[in-house]
Amino acid sequence: MIHTHTHTRRLALAAALLALPVLASAQEASPPLGGPLVPGVCMLSRDAVFTNAKVGQSANTQLQKLAQDGQASIEAERSRLAPEMERLGLRADIDPAKLSDAQKAGLQKLQALQQKAATLGQSIEAARGRAIADISRQAQPLIAQAYTRHACGLLLERGTVLGGNLGNDLTAEVVTALDAKVTTVQVSLGAPGK
Structure with missing residues (x-):
């Protein structure tokens, strides 16, 4: 049973x-969900603002270039180390207690390269965060102006709306205003101001 x-x-x-x-x-x-326009309820997609505004596209291009350059640098170092690692017979399953001094030195070089790659990833993520914060600071007054112009009483993240009348979506208006205000932002791996 x-x-x-x-x-x-x-x-x-x-x-x-x-x-x-x-x-x-x-x-x-x-058919998509529709319905009447709800007065005072507005929507905005911050992701779409960052993706579609020229300043967001500029930041994304710069971040991709930083990542590609960093990856190329790491790969070049890895290629330079590969013959040495092979000559030393270093493998992932090798017993650390049985390493010769030369193997230990080679392993330290490999670990330093791995740390450099991790630090590069963190630096790129920090640069991305700074760029988003900068774009957000520049977009905020424009969002506030659109909010006031549309007599909004509530602003929702568009991505959380499952359906309804999207007539009070401020996203395109904010993108246009942001494009008129700024088209690029400086993105670098250093701390702000460097």
Whole structure:
């Protein structure tokens, strides 16, 4: 009896999984949720502002370049170390107690390179955070102006809205205003002001 019940549940689960693409396509074909415009309720997608504004695109391009340059530097060092590591016979499964002095020195070089790569990743993430903060500071007064202009009483993150009338979406307006105000921001791996 238990075996039959389990088998029946498995068949039901398999049938449900097979129906998912049909349900998904049926949902895609259904009309979007609409409804009346709710006065005072506005939306904004901060991600879309950062992605679509020229200043966000500039920051993203600079961050990609920093990451590519850093990765190229790490790879060049790794390539220079590879013959030495091979000559020393260093492997991940080697017993540290059996390492020669030369192997220990080689392992330290490898660990230093790994630390350099980790530090580079942290530096790029910090630069990204500083760029987002800078763009946010520049966008905030523009968001406030759009908020006031539309007589908003509540501003929601657009990504959390499941449906409804998106007539009070401030995103495009803020992107346009931000593009008129600034098109680039300086992105560097150093601390602010460096």
